[in-house]
Amino acid sequence: MLKRQGKRLGFCLSDKKRKKLNFLVFAELFRKRGIEVIQIDLTKSLEDQGPFDVIIHKLSDLIVEADQSDSQSQQLLQKFQDYIDSHPRTILLDPLPAMRRLADRFQSYKLIQELQSLDQDNHFCNPPYLELATGNQNEILRQIKEQKLSFPFICKTRVAQGSSSHDMALIFSEDGLRDISLPCVLQSFINHNAVLYKVFVVGQSHFVVKRPSLKNFAIDRKTIFFNSHEVSKPESRSHLTEDMKVSLNSSVPCWTMLRCCYVNRKGVLMELTLVPINQSLHTGAKVPSRMNQPPATS
Numbered sequence: 001m002l003k004r005q006g007k008r009l010g011f012c013l014s015d016k017k018r019k020k021l022n023f024l025v026f027a028e029l030f031r032k033r034g035i036e037v038i039q040i041d042l043t044k045s046l047e048d049q050g051p052f053d054v055i056i057h058k059l060s061d062l063i064v065e066a067d068q069s070d071s072q073s074q075q076l077l078q079k080f081q082d083y084i085d086s087h088p089r090t091i092l093l094d095p096l097p098a099m100r101r102l103a104d105r106f107q108s109y110k111l112i113q114e115l116q117s118l119d120q121d122n123h124f125c126n127p128p129y130l131e132l133a134t135g136n137q138n139e140i141l142r143q144i145k146e147q148k149l150s151f152p153f154i155c156k157t158r159v160a161q162g163s164s165s166h167d168m169a170l171i172f173s174e175d176g177l178r179d180i181s182l183p184c185v186l187q188s189f190i191n192h193n194a195v196l197y198k199v200f201v202v203g204q205s206h207f208v209v210k211r212p213s214l215k216n217f218a219i220d221r222k223t224i225f226f227n228s229h230e231v232s233k234p235e236s237r238s239h240l241t242e243d244m245k246v247s248l249n250s251s252v253p254c255w256t257m258l259r260c261c262y263v264n265r266k267g268v269l270m271e272l273t274l275v276p277i278n279q280s281l282h283t284g285a286k287v288p289s290r291m292n293q294p295p296a297t298s
Contacts, residue, residue, distance in 0.1 A: 010049070012040040012057035012080075042076045046083040054091045055084075063100055064161045105160045105185045106131045127188040131158065137177050144186070151219050152189045155180050170217065170224040179223040191216040194241050196232050212241040 009030060013023060027037040040049055040057075059080070065073035077096065084092055101107045109129045116126040130147045132140060144153075155169040169179055170189060180186075196213035199206055211232045217224075224240065231238050 006034045006036060007053045008036045008038060008051060010038045010040045010052040010055045012042065012055065012059060014058070014061075017058050042080060046079065050083070051087065052090050054093070056093050059096070060099060060103060060161045063096065063103060064159060067100070103159060103161050105156055105158050108160065109185070109187065125190065127190055129185060129187040131183070131185050132180065133183045135182070140177055140180065141174060149186060149188050152217060153186050154189050155184050155186055158183055158185050166228045168226055168228055170214070170226070172217070172219045172221050172223065176223040179225075189214075189217070212238075214240055
C-alpha cells in the first residue's frame with residue numbers, strides 16, 4: 001500500500017467521460033492544492049492503489065451490465081463495493097445502491113411521489129405512470145385506464161442507462177399501443193412549451209440550466225419516435241422543438257429547489273443528482289420527469 005502523503009482522490013471514469021468532463025484540468029487543480037489524483041483500475045487490487053479519501057466514479061454502465069447478469073461486471077462491482085465497505089471513512093460519490101435505484105425509471109418515478117408528498121401547496125404535478133412487462137393490447141389498455149393515464153403519453157425503457165435508454169415514443173391514441181416495445185414504462189405527457197429545466201443538486205446546493213424540449217402536441221396524430229439526446233441537448237435542432245415561441249425568462253422557484261434538495265439527501269442518499277423539470281402549460285405546476293445521476297455533460 002502506498003504511503004499517505006496528503007489527501008488522495010481516486011476516480012473511476014471511462015476515457016469518453018474523462019474527455020467530456022475535461023477531467024485533466026480538474027486533476028491539475030487538485031494537484032496544485034496538494035491533493036493527489038489517482039486513476040483507479042478495477043481489474044487490479046484497490047488496496048494496492050489506495051488509500052483514498054474520496055472516490056469519484058461513473059459506474060452506471062457497469063451497474064447495468066451487472067444487473068443483466070454479466071459475470072465480469074458483477075465481480076468488478078463486488079470488488080469495488082467490498083473495498084468501500086472495508087473503508088467506511090472513504091467518501092464515495094455516489095453509493096452504488098442509490099445509483100441502482102436511479103437507474104430504474106420506475107423506481108425513480110416512485111421517488112418523485114415522495115417529492116410530491118412534501119408539496120402541501122400543490123405546486124408539483126406527478127403525472128400517472130405505469131410499468132409494463134407483458135400483455136396484449138387489450139391488457140395494456142386495461143392497465144392504462146386502471147392507473148388513470150391519459151393520452152398522449154411517453155413510452156421509455158425501464159433502464160435509464162445505455163444508448164438505447166434515450167430512444168422513446170410519444171403515443172397519442174389506442175391505435176398507437178401497437179408501437180409499444182415491452183418491457184417499458186409509460187407516463188402521461190404534459191404540454192410544457194418546449195422548455196426543460198435541469199436542476200443539478202450538489203449536496204445542499206443547486207444549479208439550474210434550461211434546455212429545449214418537446215413542443216406542445218394535440219392528441220390526434222400518429223406515434224412519434226425520437227431520441228431524447230437529439231431533442232434536449234443545448235445544440236439540439238429538431239423539428240419536434242421548433243416553431244415554439246418560448247419565453248426563457250421564467251425560472252424554477254426556490255421552493256422547488258429546496259424540495260429537490262430534501263428528496264436528494266433524505267430519499268436518494270446521493271450528493272450529486274439531476275432533476276429534469278417541466279412546467280405545465282395549463283396549470284403552471286412543476287412536473288419532475290425523474291431523478292438521475294448527472295451525466296458527464298449537459
